[in-house]
Amino acid sequence: MKFTEFNFSAEVLEGLEAMRFDDATPVQEATIPAIMRGKDLIACAQTGTGKTAAYLLPVLNRQSVRQTQGLNTLVLVPTRELAMQIDQQMEGFGYFLNVTSIAVYGGNDAGLWNRQKNALITGANIIVATPGRLIQHLSMGYVKMDTLEHLILDEADRMLDMGFYEDIMQIVSYLPKKRQTLMFSATMPPKIRKLARELLSDYEEVNISLSKPAEGILQGAYVVYENQKIPLVNNLLKGKDLKSIIIFSSTKQKVKDIQRSLKQNGFNAHAIHSDLDQKERTEVMRQFRNRNIQILVATDIIARGIDVEGIDLVINFDVPNDAEDYVHRVGRTARASSTGVALTFITDRDQRDFKNIEELIESTIIKMPPPEEIGRGPEYNPDKKGGKSYQKRNFRKKGKRH
Incomplete structure (x- = not known):
C-alpha cells in the first residue's frame, strides 16, 4: 500500500517524499486507518517494522489539517535515546x-532542563518524554495538559519492565479523560493487556509477527565457556569485511572489557553504557550511524528503539535473561526488509534460557562449537538429562531450522 492512499495532507506527503518513504509497512497499513478514525489502539509488532511512523503520521496529519494551538500529543517512551x-x-x-x-x-545539564521548561511553558505541540523527567516538570505546575488529544505509549512493554507503571498512571492523572490513546509494544504479555484495559476505551487490536525475529536474519549460536567469549569475538571478526556491528553484553563492566580487547586487536570499537554522560552517548551513536565507528559494544540501553540502518552483524555476548529481549537485540539487524546475521554465545549456565528463546520464537537455532583454536566448549544439554553432545544435536537438526 502506498502512503498516497492514506489521504494525508499535501504537507505530510511532501515530508514523506523528502524522506523517500513510498510503501507502507504491514504495521503502518494495519494501524494508520484506525488511528485516523480516532480509535484507541493497541498494536504489537516486532522491532524495526515502522511503528514510529505508524503513529506519528496520523498525528501530524491531524495537526496539519486542524492547526490546533498548545500541547496536542504526548508520546511516552522508556529511554532518552528513543525520545x-x-x-x-x-x-x-x-x-x-x-x-x-x-x-x-x-540529564544533569541545566541548559537542557531550561530548554525543556521553556518549550513546555510555550506549548509545544508534541512532547516525546521519558516518564520520570516529565513528572519532574509536571510537579512544577507549568505544564498545561488541557488541550491534549493524543496519548501514545511506545515500547509499552519495556516501560513496564523498567518499573514505570506508577509513573505512567501518575502522568495519566494529569491528562484529559477524553483523548485518543495508542499503545505500541513489541510483545503482548498479560501486564500489557491489563494496562490496555485501564487506559484504552473501545480499542482495536493489531498483531504483526508477534515475538518473531525478522525473516532476513540468519541466526546462529556458539556453545562456549565464559572465558572463551572474548577470544571468540576477536576470532570471528578477524579479517571480516563488515562495516557495522553491534555486540550486546549484560553488564557495563563486560562491555568495557570487550571494547578494550577489540581495540588492543586493532578494531575500531567503541562502547556505550550508563557510565557515559548524555553528550558522550549521543556522539558515539552519531559516529556509529555515520559509519565512523565499525563496532559498537553496548548494554541493553540501545537494544530497543534505536534505528540504525545497515547493521551487518549482531552478537549476543550474553544470552538475555528475558527471552523477549532476544527479539529486540537481534532486531537491530535486518531492518526494513534487509538481511543480517545474529550470533549468540551460550554458556553451560545459559542453555535453559536459550531454549526458552527458541520456544518463544518457535524456531531451532543452529548450535556451533567454537573454532579449534579457541578450544572445546561445553556440551549442549539444556534439559540436563544426559542428552547428546552439541555436535551430534547440531548434526541431527541440520536443515530443520525455519
Whole structure:
C-alpha cells in the first residue's frame, strides 16, 4: 500500500517524499486507518517494522489539517535515546508543517532542563518524554495538559519492565479523560493487556509477527565457556569485511572489557553504557550511524528503539535473561526488509534460557562449537538429562531450522 492512499495532507506527503518513504509497512497499513478514525489502539509488532511512523503520521496529519494551538500529543517512551530518535523522526516527517516538538528526558545539564521548561511553558505541540523527567516538570505546575488529544505509549512493554507503571498512571492523572490513546509494544504479555484495559476505551487490536525475529536474519549460536567469549569475538571478526556491528553484553563492566580487547586487536570499537554522560552517548551513536565507528559494544540501553540502518552483524555476548529481549537485540539487524546475521554465545549456565528463546520464537537455532583454536566448549544439554553432545544435536537438526 502506498502512503498516497492514506489521504494525508499535501504537507505530510511532501515530508514523506523528502524522506523517500513510498510503501507502507504491514504495521503502518494495519494501524494508520484506525488511528485516523480516532480509535484507541493497541498494536504489537516486532522491532524495526515502522511503528514510529505508524503513529506519528496520523498525528501530524491531524495537526496539519486542524492547526490546533498548545500541547496536542504526548508520546511516552522508556529511554532518552528513543525520545531523541522519535523527536528527530518527527522533525523529518513534519518538515513542511507548522508543528513544534520537544524531547523531554533526564540529564544533569541545566541548559537542557531550561530548554525543556521553556518549550513546555510555550506549548509545544508534541512532547516525546521519558516518564520520570516529565513528572519532574509536571510537579512544577507549568505544564498545561488541557488541550491534549493524543496519548501514545511506545515500547509499552519495556516501560513496564523498567518499573514505570506508577509513573505512567501518575502522568495519566494529569491528562484529559477524553483523548485518543495508542499503545505500541513489541510483545503482548498479560501486564500489557491489563494496562490496555485501564487506559484504552473501545480499542482495536493489531498483531504483526508477534515475538518473531525478522525473516532476513540468519541466526546462529556458539556453545562456549565464559572465558572463551572474548577470544571468540576477536576470532570471528578477524579479517571480516563488515562495516557495522553491534555486540550486546549484560553488564557495563563486560562491555568495557570487550571494547578494550577489540581495540588492543586493532578494531575500531567503541562502547556505550550508563557510565557515559548524555553528550558522550549521543556522539558515539552519531559516529556509529555515520559509519565512523565499525563496532559498537553496548548494554541493553540501545537494544530497543534505536534505528540504525545497515547493521551487518549482531552478537549476543550474553544470552538475555528475558527471552523477549532476544527479539529486540537481534532486531537491530535486518531492518526494513534487509538481511543480517545474529550470533549468540551460550554458556553451560545459559542453555535453559536459550531454549526458552527458541520456544518463544518457535524456531531451532543452529548450535556451533567454537573454532579449534579457541578450544572445546561445553556440551549442549539444556534439559540436563544426559542428552547428546552439541555436535551430534547440531548434526541431527541440520536443515530443520525455519
